[in-house]
Each structure stands twice: as C-alpha cells, then as structure tokens.
Amino acid sequence: MELLRQCLTLSGRCEGYRQEMEKALKRRERDTSCHRGTSACADHLTSMRQLFTQLVMSAAFLVVGCASSIAQQRWVEYTDARGTRVEYPQDLFSVRKGAEGGGPVLMSRDGRARLHMFSMDNPKALAPNEFMRSHFPASRSTLTYDRVARNFFALSTRRDGMIVYLRCNFSSARGGTLHCVDIRYPASEKRAWDEIVTRISRSVRPLPSG
Numbered sequence: 001m002e003l004l005r006q007c008l009t010l011s012g013r014c015e016g017y018r019q020e021m022e023k024a025l026k027r028r029e030r031d032t033s034c035h036r037g038t039s040a041c042a043d044h045l046t047s048m049r050q051l052f053t054q055l056v057m058s059a060a061f062l063v064v065g066c067a068s069s070i071a072q073q074r075w076v077e078y079t080d081a082r083g084t085r086v087e088y089p090q091d092l093f094s095v096r097k098g099a100e101g102g103g104p105v106l107m108s109r110d111g112r113a114r115l116h117m118f119s120m121d122n123p124k125a126l127a128p129n130e131f132m133r134s135h136f137p138a139s140r141s142t143l144t145y146d147r148v149a150r151n152f153f154a155l156s157t158r159r160d161g162m163i164v165y166l167r168c169n170f171s172s173a174r175g176g177t178l179h180c181v182d183i184r185y186p187a188s189e190k191r192a193w194d195e196i197v198t199r200i201s202r203s204v205r206p207l208p209s210g
Contacts, residue, residue, distance in 0.1 A: 073089040073091050073092060074089070074090050074091055075087050075089055075090070075199075076088065076090045077203075078104070078117050080102075080103060080117075080118075080119055082177055082179070083119075083171070083179065083205075083206055084103070084117065084118070084119045084179040084180075084204075084205070085179075085203070085205040085206070086117045086179075086181055086200065086203055086204050086205075087199065087200065087203035088106070088115055088117070088200050088203075089196065092108055092113070092196070093107065093113070093115045094108070094109055095107040095109055095111075097114075100116060101116070101118050101120065102118040102119050102120055103116060103117045103119065103180075104116070104117060104118075112185070113183075113184065113185040113186070113193075114182075114183070114184040115181065115183055115184075115200070116180075116181070116182040116183075117180070117181050117182075118182070119177055119178060119180065120168075120177070120178045120180065121177065121178075122170070122171075122176060122177060125176065127150070127170070128148050128149060128150065128151065128152060128153040128168075128170055129148050129153075131153065131168075131170075131178075132148055132153050132155075136155070140155075143155050143156065143157050144156050144157055144163075145165075151169060151170050151172075151207060151208050152167060152169040152170060152204075152207065153167070153168055154166065154167040154168075154201060155167075158187050161186065161188070162184050162185065162186060162187060163184065163185055163186075163187045163190060163193075164183075164184050165181075165182070165183045165184070165197055165201070166180065166182050166183075167180065167181050167204055168180040169204050169205065169206060169207050169208075170208070171206060171208065172208050179204060179205065179206060180204070181200055181201065181204055183197055183200060183201075185197075
C-alpha cells in the first residue's frame, strides 16, 4: 500500500513539473528576443527541450511502475442488497468513512482519494439520456468527459483540484435502479489513476444488454 501511495504521489508531482516545464518552454519559444540568432539563447532552448524530454520519459516510467503496483493490489468485490457489484482495490481504499446516499464511502489512508459505491431509485424510469438531460441540463458543457449509452452514463469534471468521476449503470435500458460509483482523486495524479478508475468503472454491475 505504501509503495502504491508513493508511486501515485511521485507520478503526480512529475506530471506537474512536466506541465510547468512545457509552459516555460512555450513562453521562451514565443520570446522574440530569442529569435535573433544568439548562441546563448539557442543553447538555453536546447537545454530546456532536453529537460522536458527527460521529464516526459520519467512520467511515462512512473505510470508504468504504478500500473505494475496496481496489478499487485488486492481487488475485492462490493455488493449490496439491490444487486450492485463493484470491484475496487481494498488496500488503496482502506478507510471507511461511513455511508452516504445508499452505499459506503471509502477513503485512501492519506485522505486524498474517495470512493462511493451506491444504488439509487429511478422513480420516473428515465433512460440514461433522459436522466442526463434531467439532472445535468445546463452544466454538461463544464464536463471534461461525457458518455451516454443505452444502459449507462459516465461523466467526469474537475472541482477544487480534484477529478470527480461518476458512472451509473441502469437495471434496464428502460430505466430501473441505478448502480453507481463516484470516484474522486487529485487532478495532478490523473495519469497514475487512469488505470484504477477504468478498472473500477468497467467492473460496475449489473450491465444489461437491452
């Protein structure tokens, strides 16, 4: 667990440094004074590009290392009385913070990530596209990810430095109970979390075919 936590933290920091270096490099390349043929300026740009390449490679290696750590984590299945089933890494989300909205809320030990697994009623038997129009009528433009299928919807947004990811499966394409996961984690660690979030999301059941 400690190795994975450190991996996520370092990967997030490396990604942050990479983004800052990319901004600095673009600013320098736009600087007109740096296009007058001076060797010092050219050398500086070359050094910055080399450092930027090293940061990109370091971030990539860290993501690969995190993926290996994730694969070694113990994944367990959560179930509830309404048929919800979700697989999640138990060692990562190891602190229970009580129940909220029909399901447990789990936190990482350092308190920086949160997982809420729950089911909820759909009294109007709305289909996924109808549910999205009803509950996110004006705010969908603020979403960074938005997918609506015939039997589920998934969305993601950024809020106060965190990524909030929500997926809900429908008991049937004509409505029925919703089976959901709400995952929140630092935006600076997005690349390191991608595989975890994808695996949790794809494990949500039931997922009816019609």
